[in-house]
Amino acid sequence: MRVLIVEDELRLADNLAAALRDGPGFAVDCAADGLAGDEMAGYRCYDLIVLDLMLPKLNGLGLLRRLRARRDPTPVLILTAKEGKAAIIELLNAGADDYLAKPFDLGELMARAKALIRRGKGAAHPTLTALGLEVNTLEQTVQRSGVAVDLSPTEYRILEYLIHHPRRIFSKRELLEHLYDYNWEHHSNVIEAHVSNLRRKLEAAQPGAEPVIETMRGRGYRLAPEPHE
Amino acid sequence: MTRMRKSIAFRLIAAVLAVELTSSLLVAVLSLAYERHIHFRAFDTMLRGRTDSVLGAVQDAEDAEDNVMLDQADLHLPSEDIYEVYDERGRLLGRSPQWPAAADGQSMTALTPAQLTSTPNDSISHAKLLGRHYRLLLRHGSRIVDPDEPGGHKLRKVTVLYGAPTERVWSDIRSAVAFYAAGSILLLAITGPLIAWLLHRGLEPLRQLAALAARVSVNNWQFSPPESARTTAELAPLTEALESVLNRLEEAFVQQRTFVSDAAHELKTAVAVTKSSLQLLTLRKRTAPEYQAGLERCVTDVERLEELVGKMLALARVESGHRNGVSAPSICDIAACLRSAEAELGTIAALRHVDVHIAGQSPSSLLVPLSAEDCSLLVSNLLLNALQHSPPESAVQLRLSLVLVSDGLSVLLTVEDQGEGIEAAALPHVFDRFYRGDASRARSTGGAGLGLAIAKAIVERAGGSIELASVVGKGTKVTVLLPQAQAARSQTPSA
Numbered sequence: 001m002r003v004l005i006v007e008d009e010l011r012l013a014d015n016l017a018a019a020l021r022d023g024p025g026f027a028v029d030c031a032a033d034g035l036a037g038d039e040m041a042g043y044r045c046y047d048l049i050v051l052d053l054m055l056p057k058l059n060g061l062g063l064l065r066r067l068r069a070r071r072d073p074t075p076v077l078i079l080t081a082k083e084g085k086a087a088i089i090e091l092l093n094a095g096a097d098d099y100l101a102k103p104f105d106l107g108e109l110m111a112r113a114k115a116l117i118r119r120g121k122g123a124a125h126p127t128l129t130a131l132g133l134e135v136n137t138l139e140q141t142v143q144r145s146g147v148a149v150d151l152s153p154t155e156y157r158i159l160e161y162l163i164h165h166p167r168r169i170f171s172k173r174e175l176l177e178h179l180y181d182y183n184w185e186h187h188s189n190v191i192e193a194h195v196s197n198l199r200r201k202l203e204a205a206q207p208g209a210e211p212v213i214e215t216m217r218g219r220g221y222r223l224a225p226e227p228h229e
Numbered sequence: 230m231t232r233m234r235k236s237i238a239f240r241l242i243a244a245v246l247a248v249e250l251t252s253s254l255l256v257a258v259l260s261l262a263y264e265r266h267i268h269f270r271a272f273d274t275m276l277r278g279r280t281d282s283v284l285g286a287v288q289d290a291e292d293a294e295d296n297v298m299l300d301q302a303d304l305h306l307p308s309e310d311i312y313e314v315y316d317e318r319g320r321l322l323g324r325s326p327q328w329p330a331a332a333d334g335q336s337m338t339a340l341t342p343a344q345l346t347s348t349p350n351d352s353i354s355h356a357k358l359l360g361r362h363y364r365l366l367l368r369h370g371s372r373i374v375d376p377d378e379p380g381g382h383k384l385r386k387v388t389v390l391y392g393a394p395t396e397r398v399w400s401d402i403r404s405a406v407a408f409y410a411a412g413s414i415l416l417l418a419i420t421g422p423l424i425a426w427l428l429h430r431g432l433e434p435l436r437q438l439a440a441l442a443a444r445v446s447v448n449n450w451q452f453s454p455p456e457s458a459r460t461t462a463e464l465a466p467l468t469e470a471l472e473s474v475l476n477r478l479e480e481a482f483v484q485q486r487t488f489v490s491d492a493a494h495e496l497k498t499a500v501a502v503t504k505s506s507l508q509l510l511t512l513r514k515r516t517a518p519e520y521q522a523g524l525e526r527c528v529t530d531v532e533r534l535e536e537l538v539g540k541m542l543a544l545a546r547v548e549s550g551h552r553n554g555v556s557a558p559s560i561c562d563i564a565a566c567l568r569s570a571e572a573e574l575g576t577i578a579a580l581r582h583v584d585v586h587i588a589g590q591s592p593s594s595l596l597v598p599l600s601a602e603d604c605s606l607l608v609s610n611l612l613l614n615a616l617q618h619s620p621p622e623s624a625v626q627l628r629l630s631l632v633l634v635s636d637g638l639s640v641l642l643t644v645e646d647q648g649e650g651i652e653a654a655a656l657p658h659v660f661d662r663f664y665r666g667d668a669s670r671a672r673s674t675g676g677a678g679l680g681l682a683i684a685k686a687i688v689e690r691a692g693g694s695i696e697l698a699s700v701v702g703k704g705t706k707v708t709v710l711l712p713q714a715q716a717a718r719s720q721t722p723s724a
């Protein structure tokens with residue numbers, strides 16, 4: 001999952017980014033003003049935008065309106081230090097999904113971020129299941145038919161991303177965009193290597209079973225259809 | 230406990246009624262005088278008529294001396310009237326039957342018959358006779374005796390004293406005056422409530438104004454005075470004053486509220502940074518060096534918070550002093566302040582590779598009406614602001630001089646940097662509290678947007694002025710003009 005933080009208080013942005021990378025293992029990018037945030041959000045590679053309200057150049061509400069005007073469905077979590085219900089109502093009506101008042105609790109912020117991403121992808125429960133797989137997004141653990149599978153952080157992130165939409169095909173480019181921030185080199189063969197390792201580990205957990213991840217030649221990857229379909 | 234309040238309406242009604250009462254008293258007095266005059270004139274005319282009747286009753290006595298006599302047989306006069314008739318020699322010819330005093334020889338007047346005949350004609354007198362008040366008319370007449378007889382034709386003079394009681398006249402006068410008085414009192418009784426009602430109606434715009442003004446509150450500054458108040462000559466000044474006071478109050482209130490909200494925003498953000506730094510450390514177990522680095526970051530965050538709080542308190546202190554009109558009569562040397570600020574901020578300047586220097590021949594000592602604390606706060610804020618907006622390898626120039634302005638000598642301080650400058654649109658706001666020309670940049674340099682606001686508050690408190698001129702891409706120049714303070718008495722004034 002990849003998160004965009006738009007916050008002009010650089011120390012706060014650093015802390016948020018560190019927490020989101022450390023905790024849920026998200027890829028995080030930061031923008032220090034509204035216009036930069038708008039430009040980065042325009043790439044549409046984010047699963048969540050954490051948006052401060054008081055921003056230079058373009059304020060948070062303006063950015064939110066632009067985002068929703070071009071039909072960008074990315075969940076938006078607002079950080080605000082302003083008081084008053086009216087402002088919150090205005091924000092939610094403008095298309096915000098949630099808000100947190102400063103000073104906030106880092107744990108709460110991460111929980112809300114995870115919930116928003118989950119909801120954004122149509123899942124209600126933090127544990128996702130498909131094909132005998134059970135992905136616990138809170139503990140970041142994976143079980144196949146009751147057997148724990150030990151995955152590297154990147155392998156886990158790929159599986160988590162795929163399992164949100166079991167039958168959709170994800171291109172390597174999309175996976176790259178959503179799993180890595182700008183601090184990483186973009187090489188699609190990185191994804192290939194990780195997917196290959198992931199397949200091997202899932203195979204080892206239940207030898208002889210159908211492969212979970214299918215490769216659609218030239219198009220990308222997807223989770224295999226359920227056996228009875 | 231309600232104190233008795235003075236009511237304008239009550240006082241107006243009382244005043245009008247008092248005036249009415251006075252005028253009705255006046256009417257009563259005047260009508261008394263007038264009625265008396267009219268009635269007595271008629272009375273006198275009547276007296277004259279009756280006197281003439283009496284005169285007509287004087288007949289030739291047909292005696293040898295050709296005397297006259299009073300023949301009362303044909304006289305029909307009111308029974309209460311009294312009269313006496315004398316001839317020219319003062320002899321009583323006759324008197325009314327109701328006047329029996331003749332037995333005692335008492336006359337109707339205290340005058341002797343001789344005096345009577347010499348009293349001028351038509352004279353009026355008053356007397357209290359028989360227990361009643363009489364008005365007496367004295368009239369001289371004449372009678373020709375034997376006009377047909379040859380050699381006769383004698384003229385006999387007669388004096389008639391006729392009196393009629395005045396009670397009826399007085400009672401007529403009294404009833405007429407009583408009518409006027411009653412009418413006045415009735416008018417008073419009618420106009421009193423009428424005036425009260427009219428006043429109540431007339432004061433309606435005032436009540437409307439008060440009702441609308443009472444609706445104004447901290448949360449609702451909307452004040453639209455009623456048209457009736459605006460178009461009333463007496464209320465228009467009050468309405469305008471109310472409007473302008475409310476507008477100023479609202480402005481001040483909104484400004485204050487904006488400051489509080491901005492301050493809260495800044496504090497919350499600073500606290501959010503510190504809190505998140507600490508929570509980040511506790512997310513998982515870390516190595517000792519990681520904790521070390523994290524704690525150092527936390528200390529930096531807390532220091533920023535401390536600086537922000539310090540600046541807000543400084544601003545509050547300077548501004549509250551300004552508001553209370555408390556101007557400390559302290560004096561300090563701005564030249565020394567400038568030198569120490571230059572030395573103090575020298576390390577920061579060196580780190581940023583900015584050259585800070587005092588230009589020109591700076592006076593060794595210049596006194597300004599500021600406390601040492603405020604003076605160094607002012608100078609260091611201006612210098613720090615210039616440093617924060619200076620790119621590396623640029624210069625900040627400080628200049629201090631004594632200039633002649635319209636009302637005497639002033640101290641002129643300029644701080645000039647070669648920074649990126651401020652856009653014209655932002656210039657009017659640079660002294661606003663928490664205003665940042667470019668928020669992200671100012672945040673990265675640690676400014677809270679209070680430095681210039683504090684500087685302005687200090688300068689204005691000392692009765693000076695501060696201006697900022699800027700050219701984008703060239704730099705910014707802050708100009709401070711402060712009144713020169715007179716040296717304390719202990720020092721001998723030089724020059």
